[in-house]
Amino acid sequence: MIKGICCVILAVLPYIVMCNPGDMRFEIEAVAVDEFSQFSEGDLVADNEGYIMSSLDGNTKISQWDNARIWPGAKVPYKIFDVEDDEEAYYLTMYAIDAMNAVGCVQFVNETDPKEDYLNIVLGDSLSSQLGNQRTGAQNLSITRIENWPNAGLNSGSIMHEFMHSLGFGHEHNRPDRDTYVEIHPDNLINSDNEPYFFKYIPNGDFNTENLLDYDVHSLMHATSFIKTLAVDPQDPVITGKNDNGYLGQRNDLTDLDKERMKITYSCGVCTGDNNDAIFRYPGDCKKYYICDHGKPTTMTCGAGLHINTKSGACDWPKDAGCTEFSTY
Numbered sequence: 001m002i003k004g005i006c007c008v009i010l011a012v013l014p015y016i017v018m019c020n021p022g023d024m025r026f027e028i029e030a031v032a033v034d035e036f037s038q039f040s041e042g043d044l045v046a047d048n049e050g051y052i053m054s055s056l057d058g059n060t061k062i063s064q065w066d067n068a069r070i071w072p073g074a075k076v077p078y079k080i081f082d083v084e085d086d087e088e089a090y091y092l093t094m095y096a097i098d099a100m101n102a103v104g105c106v107q108f109v110n111e112t113d114p115k116e117d118y119l120n121i122v123l124g125d126s127l128s129s130q131l132g133n134q135r136t137g138a139q140n141l142s143i144t145r146i147e148n149w150p151n152a153g154l155n156s157g158s159i160m161h162e163f164m165h166s167l168g169f170g171h172e173h174n175r176p177d178r179d180t181y182v183e184i185h186p187d188n189l190i191n192s193d194n195e196p197y198f199f200k201y202i203p204n205g206d207f208n209t210e211n212l213l214d215y216d217v218h219s220l221m222h223a224t225s226f227i228k229t230l231a232v233d234p235q236d237p238v239i240t241g242k243n244d245n246g247y248l249g250q251r252n253d254l255t256d257l258d259k260e261r262m263k264i265t266y267s268c269g270v271c272t273g274d275n276n277d278a279i280f281r282y283p284g285d286c287k288k289y290y291i292c293d294h295g296k297p298t299t300m301t302c303g304a305g306l307h308i309n310t311k312s313g314a315c316d317w318p319k320d321a322g323c324t325e326f327s328t329y
């Protein structure tokens, strides 16, 4: 209840209490998109403005600053191609959906006639996704059979990787701090000067490691060492771990850290343990947040015109809340 009062005070005296979290966006320019067919970073489709935005605090997520790309209420309605179109691809995708839902956080929900933004799972000529909810009604997640697609070969882990992109998670190996942990081998890259898949996000704002989860070389979102379409010699790695110089990458399952990121980003399991007194963003809606009431999350709404600022833990002017909403339809 204290937070509710705080909102009222904020509405009256915003200039006194607001804090400026800074612009924490990472931007990759549209130029990257054409370098690797139409895809940036290998399998990410740019948004309507040609941008792929990612990673607050290098944490392989877009969510903190851009709640608008998060799926409201941690729910992703989807439609999927007919089972007759490709039975194996269909069941692999279903298996991937079950595995995503089993994390117990974001739920992918079959809807034949979705009224909100939804994921349209199609059979296409790429294994790819856009980053987060584009707020365009339908958005494609494409499954393909094309051989040699980077990191792919059709398996449920590769499909889960795309689902993670659709939830707003970028590539682990694009983190600003990646050079501490991995080494890229440009000598073995066909496009050695400018390989979009290995771009490193440059934070434009304060780079704050406070909220970073550990760098995870085993993440489902990390590059694998052997990528035959990018390598001069496919027998040699294009990226290796620095600590043990080991080979990297797997496309089997989410790691514990992958799941942890999902839970933080989508405010799942709020009001447990040490988090009991905190407030939590309500996914995908800048105006709402959770407070904990005797261990139970209660949804609250900011005062008129205000957005939740999860850094300061209070309602704030939208431009300072690090949370933008867009309405493109």
Ligand SMILES: *[C@@H]1O[C@H](CO)[C@@H](O)[C@H](O)[C@H]1NC(C)=O
Pocket: 080, 110, 111, 112
């Ligand atoms: C989705 O729901 C429709 C209608 O209830 C059903 O016919 C279809 O089999 C379901 N598809 C999946 C993938 O569960």
Ligand SMILES: *[C@@H]1O[C@H](CO)[C@@H](O)[C@H](O)[C@H]1NC(C)=O
Pocket: 122, 123, 124, 140
């Ligand atoms: C989505 O996929 C469908 C089916 O493959 C295709 O016809 C459509 O053009 C795609 N839409 C976009 C925006 O790529």
Ligand SMILES: [Zn+2]
Pocket: 041, 042, 043, 044, 161, 165, 171
């Ligand atoms: Zn990817």
